[in-house]
Amino acid sequence: MGNSISQQIVISGVGGQGVLFITRLLAEAAIMKGCQVFTSETHGMAQRGGTVLSHIKVGDFSSPLIRPFQADGLIALKPENILQHGSFLKKGAWIYVNSGKKPDTGFDARAIDADALSLKMGNPKSVNLVLLGFALKGEKVRQGENKSLFCTFEDVKSALAGQLKGKKEMLDASVRALETGYKASEKM
């Protein structure tokens, strides 16, 4: 079932924003769908406020890294990540970015102010989940292969439940953050 999926996504942000956590969620979602998956992550010193970059490849791949101009999409937790990592994107790729205004990129970019939304929720550490929730909205608005994330809101919700087993409060707050992004309207 999952075997027809072939998708390469770049996720980036700054150390402490939770890039690795949402990479993990998407990878778990891929496994639940019966897909093969590779991720590649930044650990160590860069996690101290430096730029953090993850690659995730779902489907029949053997290399953990994405080559330039091959990625189907970018999830950017800071607007600056588009300039830093936009070079991974193929023509027509999508971008979901945490930004107060829609950036001018030449790609199919959509923005929400996840910082403001997470502060409003009283959960400033949930910027990553708010943005991921927003990215999952794409399944409705976009048509065609790889024009949206390979998985659905429900897939990520179950992955979240698996990751935060036994931590009910944290799980509830995380699902709320995911929903907030999912329901948020795009910044123009």
Place this chain on the structure above:
Amino acid sequence: MGRKKLMLGNEAIAQGLLENSCAIATSYPGTPASEILASLVRIKEKHSLPVHSQWAVNEKVAFEIAYAGCMAGLRTAVSMKQVGLNVASDPLMSAAYMGAKGGFIVISADDPGPHSSQTEQDSRLMAMMAKIPVLDPDSPAQAKDMISIAYELSETFEIPVMLRPTTRVCHSRQDVQANKFGSFERKADFKKDPARWAATPKFRFKLHTELEKKLEKIAAHKKTAPVKLNKKAVSGKAVIVSGVAAAHTREIMKALGLWDKTPLFQVIQPYPLHTNFISSICTDYDEVLVIEESMPVIEMQIADRTRARGKLNGFVSRVGEILPEAIEQMLCDFAGLKADKITVQSQPGRRPTLCAGCPHRASFFAIKKAAPKGIYTSDIGCYTLGLNLGAVDTVLCMGAAISQAGGFYHAFKNESKRPDIVATIGDSTFFHAGIPALIDTVVQNVHFTLVILDNRTTAMTGNQPTPASGFGASGETLEIVDIEALVKGCGVKFCKTGDPCKIKEFLPIVKEAVQYARDKGPAVVIARHPCLIGGKSKEKRTKKIFVEITDACEACEYCISHFECPAIVFDIDKKRADIDPLLCSGCGVCVHVCPKKAIVIK
């Protein structure tokens, strides 16, 4: 057969160790190897497996503990990062001669790039120097499979075996099959044999001779022989790969349509390279391209240099990580395909910095105030980032802050104006390699100040405990080693402890220490405040202090350049500094930093 699970490469290695009955696992944390022991501990606790697992005080100690376990017939493993192997190289060289009884795996994780290391050194060359076999995995799944191969190799030939993953294997995640855990029934049994385990030089020669015989056989061992991955491909040209370069190359050869054309060999065991493989490469192919990280270990063993393209003739870069886009170019060149020259233009990312509220920032601020013109030697850890603050002048290797302080003192001691020398070292690094150096400064009466940045944890690598934590890898209660007592035991006569986040009280302590060092000799300040992120420190966090910036701010940017807290940002519209409430930890130290007193408590 278990189900497939998403595993980090390091987790897959841990799972492999437990599936293959590893009874003792030791490590010292270091990126990219740290999660191997941490994962092993998590899995063994979950399944109540009788495995001794521990963080050791340094890699040499970790190696020797695990090695003695294998002398007693058990399967054991030690894991570390590549520069950690330098520290453990003394026992490594000798253990190669004496060999193993139970299976013994040395896991040394390399970091081509480098992403989080001082060097791009290749542990496979260390294996070659020690004369032990080394396996080079291409993925988390293969790293796990190689554990069983490594133990079998180690026990068949009674030799330590190295597993050499790289960052891209350690820190990739993949769907990996989890299998049944091994049996832990084997009993420890040490058979005394002084001619082997305590060999004098005469017997060492005999052991060395035996080691050479082992290597000859290992170079013909079927299970670790190079594999031709694309059986059907026939050509006068072949590609030889190992490690993660193999994973990249497979994918790219398929994308370029070379899979059915150009033979691709994956080397499983880069040293010793299989004898038959070396000769067949030279007879069957006119030309081979060798892609490996990070040094030409396979390439050097290919006897006919005229046939090989690789690092030695500059065809493959000798520095840095071999990224898949570079492999694509090499393959196109090698196969005579036209390649679009890939030029990527992108902005550089943000440099790492100490976290908002990090106690080290306060310590560095105090050091710069107390000895503004000092020479600042420092060490390996989060606090290396003190270089952003101009408070770190040197970083060499673990423990060197203290010995280098000694060196600078001796270099300047006959000068009329001697600079203050202030060394900084983390608590874990102090235990690891700082103590012998401190003893030396006492013996030589080095006039310097040592600030031990005691944040109660090994922060940089993911908050592993230190000998002063009082708990172990599984959270079990352990003895506490008292840093003050240790410092005094080394013979230091000035040793005071303070909390750097109480900067008003802390600064006078540092000033007093610097004065003492000028007049008398070594002075130590222990800057104690728990790390803000992670760690299991039971010490209570101080109450959050909410701060704001008033109109007294003159936009001098002193706080930004001299304190560099991520939570203090410059607001271009307001033309003054501002506090980012998302990032501020509420430590309150910045209140004492602003020369205009514009940062105030709310």
